[in-house]
Amino acid sequence: MSAVSAIARRELRAYFVTPVAYVFMVIFLVMAGVLTFYTGDFYDRGLADLQPFFDMHPWLYLVLVPAVTMSMWAEERSSGTLELLFSLPVSISQAVLGKFLAAWGFIGICLMLTFPLWITVNYLGEPDNGVVMAGYIGSWLMAGAFLAIGACMSTATRSQVIAFVLTSSLCFVLILIGQPQVLDFFQDSLPPKLIGAMGQLSIVRHANAIARGVLDLRDLIYFGAMIVAWLGAAVLVLDLKRTR
């Protein structure tokens, strides 16, 4: 476990060594603010909650998470440092987990930096802070799922651009799959049970369920399974590459 935390700490520190992390954070904060206030109509709707803020997160992560993960393994592979990593006394799964936790921690820091919005909503009215807290938890879990997908995609290709596109596409599918318009589209061609199952796979549905203020075991299992499955796949893909 200490190997995992050592890797995670090293990777997290590495984020802040280059200006890329700061640029990313600035973009994240500006985009979150703009989407919340303008697209989500936060101020004019006059309700003391952060729903417009959290509603925008899937779309924000759709662009920003692949940007974080695209270089996670693809760069190691293209620059040849992957072999060096394998020669170190850490297992593949420890390396995968360490890098993932660093990225998740980084997104967590970005999320925490949106605290002025939480202060804003408390200044304007009397929000249910339990619901706000749940919104942050749901958002962070969703980011974790997207990061795990990104990590896996990054192991599958040498090209960062391809990793970015693959991650974005998969995340986009997970966002779309639960949208009523999409379910409606398949209404006539697929049996209702399959449509229901499709809805269960929707990441937005599970994040929204948490953002209402309820931590349901089903939603936590969904995100847990998502992260474990994609990271597990990433480990297998890396192992496969090493075997070759």
Added chain:
Amino acid sequence: MKRPSFSLSRANVLRLGVVAIAVLFLAVIGLSSMSLRTARVDLTEDRIYTLTPGTQSIVDGLGRPLTLTLYFSDHATRELPQLRSYEQRVQEMLREIAVRAHGRIRFRVIDPVPYSDDEDAAESYGLTPAAGGSNGERVFFGLVGTTGAPDTPVSQSIPFFDPAREAFVEYDIAKLLYELAAPRKPKVGVLSSLPVTGNMVIGEQPWTVMRQLEQLADVTNLAPEGLTHIDPSMNALLLIHPKKLPEDAQYAIDQYVLHGGHLVVFVDPDAEMDTSPLIDSNGTVDDHDSDIRRLFEAWGIVYDPTKVVLDRSQALTIDLNGNTVPHPAMLGLSAQDLNHDDVVTASLQRINVSTAGFFELAPETKARMLPLVQTSDEAMVVPAQGVRDAAGDPSTLLASYEPSHDRFVLAARVRDTFHSAFPERKDAGHLGVAAAPGEVIVVADTDLLTDRLWIDVQPLLGQQQLTPFANNGDLIANIVDNLGGSTALLSIRGRANLQRPFTRVRALQAAADRKFLVKKGELENELYDAQRRLAELQPTKGASTPTTLSAQQRREVEQYLQRKLAIGKELRDVQHQLNAEIDALGLRLKFINIILVPALVAILGLIFGWRRTHRVRREM
């Protein structure tokens, strides 16, 4: 024989592993969504997604299996996000209830699309669709509960989940479950000294309130004489205008309440339907008032039967010799005077009362009073005799009117672990103190029960057409509904209002509105003065035409029109300026969240970058 190389088989194993992960992932998601439904942490402030113990005990007490069917027009509500989010909450609650019932409740959701059998079924269960769905479709959002044998099913329904009753959604669902589980009507006793049941001998009909009550409950009329015991299985007792109640009857009521009975008391400082003579043959004066002083004292309630509440801001107008005059003792109490956090009065709009008294709590009591109906803060209290004397011209009551700036409680719930008013009695089964906290509902008017204050009766084709113009009847029905159910049902209170507005913006808006109104008044006065000056300049009515106007008049007209235009513009400017404050706050918050915080992060990044470069250079 050639054996497959290790690396190839390992690669295949790894590929198989990826497939296995995908299968396992789908299996975990599928299984968890099907079987795990109870493990959850409710982080909301009011625990709105957690069933109250009252609902849980009703669900636990369900004796027979039942089916709950939620009809929701999924397709028609695609453009109604607020209704959809409310539906999500209702559905969550119903699922939670179904899980709690351990198989005794079957829950399903049906989308009654237009022209389908489901739509017909929904309507046959009495669900009322709302207009306004996408493409003009009707929106069904109601619940049907069915139980019993398939050939003789019993059903109850909630016709429409009104978002305005969101705070009471759990109560409404629990009530439906309770009524399905115990389909018997509640038993209600009525002890009255007013002719509420009419007089068949002289062809007098029962009051509409009583006829309504007969439909809701099994009503037993009790006589005060010889009343020594009230059946504790009676779900509620209505005590109307208690006058000189025998001690035994009072003791029976006292013990009924202490044994957990639900009592509603209607007392009145001046009951206008009291038919007893004002001075009887013995010369005893009867002021047509009523009281149960001994019981009220024991319950910590202060009530004075000689005092009537006046409220000039809520006065109803009455017709007096062809003139309409305000009657400050006859009050039309609107929604803002009714308690919106209580299930009994939450959805009512208007209650009319006449010569009502008021209640207070005794200073030393531990009881809690939850007002249901209150006056405005312009009310005052006068002797009941004064009101009776002013019957000829009630507007004389306004001559010496001095508002007390207090809101008087006309109806309330009083909660406490009640003590007996008869501690000295030692009858069998006597209770000195109630075993558990209980409550009584007290109402300081009996006239609100009479038809004249809430209903228009018109003959129509040999039938009586009843048109309510106030919610007095609904108030009584709600009270009986509420008290007639189980104690568990009574314990389910409305949750706090879920809408949380920007209070700061609202305060700014209210202040701006006030400023605007003041300014508007000033400008309108100015305009009125100008108009009056103009009228004074006109010599005789009808004589002036534009051609006969003098030069001075034309100048005045010109000035008036210009001023009128200027005032219109000034008012728009004032409105704009006042809204500017709200806009400026919005702009400041946008600046902080969108520019200031990211800028600080950028500066921090630059400082770290600069220090790092500096250090590296120094080390080189």
